[in-house]
Amino acid sequence: ESQLNPNYNFENFLEGDSNRLARNAGIAVANKPGGTSFNPLLIFGGVGLGKTHLAHAIGIDIKDKYPEKTVLYISAEKFTQQYIDSVKKNNRNDFIHFYQIIDVLIIDDVQFLSGKTGTQDVFFHIFNHLHQNGKQVILTSDKAPVDMQDIEQRLLSRFKWGLSAELQSPDFETRVSILKNKLYRDGVEMPEDIIEYVAKHIKTNVRELEGAIISLIAQSSFNKKEITINLAKEIVEKFVKNTKREVSIDYIQKVVSDYFQMDVSTLQSKTRKRHIVQARQLAMFFAKKYTKASLASIGSQIGKRDHATVLHACKTVDNLSSTDKQFRKYVEDLAKKLAL
Template identity: 70%
Template sequence: MSKTAASVWSNCLEFIQDNISPQAYTTWFEPIKAIKLDKSILTIQVPSKFFYEWLEEHYIKLLKVSLQKELGSDAKLVYSIVMDQNISKKDPYTVKIPSSNKEKLKPQELNAPLHLESSKVKNPFIIPGLQKIKIDSQLNIHFNFDNFIEGETNRLARSAGKAIAKRPGGTSFNPLFIYGGVGLGKTHLAHAIGLEVKEKHPEKTVLYVDMQKFIQQYAEASRSNNRNDFIHFYQMIDVLIIDDVQFLSGKKGTQEVFFHIFNDLHQRGNQLILTSDKPPVDIQDMEQRLISRFKWGLSADLQAPDYDLRYNILKHKLEKDGMEIPEEVIEYIAKNIKTNFRELEGALNSLMAQSLLNKKEITLELAERALVTLIQTQRKEISIDYIQKVVCDYFKIPLEKVQSKTRKRDIVQARQLAMFFAKKYTNASLASIGTQIGKRDHATVLHACKTVKNLSETDKVFKGYVDDLRRKISAE
């Protein structure tokens, strides 16, 4: 019976499987396909150039012995690299296996990531002409866990971040996908995780990069024909933090490259931390396979801070800056500035500035005057809480009923209307709307919006409800 590529490789795999751990075999040999046999030359297809390099570094002896058993001492192995074919010209790597078979074969264990010498890979973060051996993490030392105050609205994400810092890549939170609106602490938390990883695991390479920078680097690498260097650089990272991943939307070429980098890092147990202004399911024009991978680990929502968290943030900032102001002023700011951390701290800074410039002691009266414009602006912003209150008042239904699990028709109708107007008048994601209105998922919100739209077109009474509520909400 004549030999085929499949039969030769199948026999090689039997030998290889007997000499390595099951995990190593599954990870590094099951994805390989034999695609061509030409006399003593076997061509195998591997997922990436990194895959080829790992095999060469860790399993060359095993490959040599197994292939020589099948094809003799003149055996050659040719690698066909899938990823390089997609992003560059076809560039198979041919390896001639030495004829000597005197070296003792030892079982190999997959127990270390690839570490390429920095001189061999172009670092996209280094200015041309400057030498730098270590990779700069790009982390902001001021964004740490000490000043990331915990509250009900961020506890899940913060706890997951702490767990990752202890065992990066060793928890089920991989990737950790942090999402939420502007100024809610996504970037701060991402930096804090990276800083704590560096502190606890100084041997690990940590890198923070915002997605727009990543896109810019890839475009430059493509223009200068350094795409492989770009990919290999990111494959060296143990903990990769990508901020504002939603900017990958619509960037097909960059999505393809990021998909391969993500797969490579995840496959080797390296940690990925991603942030976005919306949950994975709400990101438009993104490849489904990427969306799917974003959901592999934990998606943690950062919501607008509640009163207790706002109060604690103000107290922490005052203590850090060595400042004291009356308790009633702290409570006044915490009660009236509700949107996000940036505006909360901005209000405090504005009050401090007014006090210094006018040489006046900080009092509640000064706070009311100094912050009147900011607070009036905030009150004009329509919130999900406000929408729920208007809907509940209109139908004379207690808020707790709308928030409950009941399926009574009038309650469901009020809940659906609240969801519809929340989507219409706020920038909140579907998932965030669902969480705040009865702890529903994004699919429930989407269904509610469609139901309200359909009923408005077919039911005159229901359309009257919608028109009344629209006027009440927009007249705030």
């Protein structure tokens, strides 16, 4: 109901210099939701640094301490979708009312609201209502408020009312503790020098750190290989290589459809409406540019088109971006969104 994941609790969220401020602010908020000056509490930082985990931990702790409070965790993406649906079904007011009676509202990845003026508008009203009534709002974002683009000024200024706390990349000691904690919870033993080897080489992202250790465990148990430094080296190398990861065609279609505020199925449809055709052509163009897929494969994945259609799309995008200023802006915006 509250959408909280019990595994993402404070106990499992290891403290280090990189997250001390955010973690402690989270604990303070959980002790007195709505009753601190950290309202909203905005947690920001790069991919895989623990924003979602920490957001859940705060919610879970509040639920523990104040079982009567309604706590809701939702991604900004889902929030947007719900809002769009409510408009379609003519019950925008019910949507607003639902959110206005929550005690603790946690919205993950608010950068997703960028450019979505309708959703921002409705969120602004919900936010004001909650804030005025002493309810707690917790937000996460991949950027600091000053760096957020295409978010209305009045909303940004609300974001800055409380505390913005950054999650940074954890230092070596914290990375080691995170790994040890994970191994301990999974009941797996691993030599110290191997843990340190992994922690030393995977630096920027906790999700990848965990991913490497999971592969290592899987390799050793399924392939009955002994966990040695050499095996760790092999896996870490693959990991570091794979993390310069290729974007998938699915992901490109999703980013492009979101940008133009349409469904992926609309983007793939047979319609010849100009803005939909353009979105489809942009998706094909970026699929060509950012993946190794063949023209035929791109075509078949983006609405079952043939390779000639994809080739034509790529040429059209090239042409339009040199002649049409608005179109060039689309290309630039999307390139930014797809940049890894």
